[in-house]
Amino acid sequence: QVQLVESGGGLVQAGGSLRLSCAASGSIFSINAMGWYRQAPGKQRELVANITIGGSTNYADFVKGRFTISRDNAKNTVYLQMNSLKPEDTAVYYCNAGIYTITTSTGYGYLELWGQGTLVTVSS
Numbered sequence: 001q002v003q004l005v006e007s008g009g010g011l012v013q014a015g016g017s018l019r020l021s022c023a024a025s026g027s028i029f030s031i032n033a034m035g036w037y038r039q040a041p042g043k044q045r046e047l048v049a050n051i052t053i054g055g056s057t058n059y060a061d062f063v064k065g066r067f068t069i070s071r072d073n074a075k076n077t078v079y080l081q082m083n084s085l086k087p088e089d090t091a092v093y094y095c096n097a098g099i100y101t102i103t104t105s106t107g108y109g110y111l112e113l114w115g116q117g118t119l120v121t122v123s124s
Helices: none
Strands: 003-007 010-013 018-025 028-039 046-051 057-059 067-072 077-082 091-103 107-114 118-123
Touching: 003 091, 003 107, 018 028, 018 091, 018 118, 028 067, 028 077, 046 067, 046 077, 057 067, 077 091
Parallel strands: 010 118
Antiparallel strands: 003 018, 018 077, 028 046, 028 091, 046 057, 067 077, 091 107, 091 118
């Protein structure tokens, strides 16, 4: 079974920093793009940033210059370093990844997975 497990959320004051991590585990052959999304109460889920297997990154305008996405392919992990946090960054943050799987019984496969979400709360 392949899964994404997030960590690093919490409560921080405005102007502070947090680092989110998302580790993939299971029968993984390789991981395509990985990304972070967020969903604030009463709002739709939105893209924060994503990163390709080659390291190319893409950011939403509202986090440019403040957040940095990175990945460690050897550890199947993606990170989101969040600096200069604002109260409007308060949301549940979700990890997303496109994963090529391999098992002895089913061979190769592809899954798009979501993590369980981690809450980030920024106080003013």
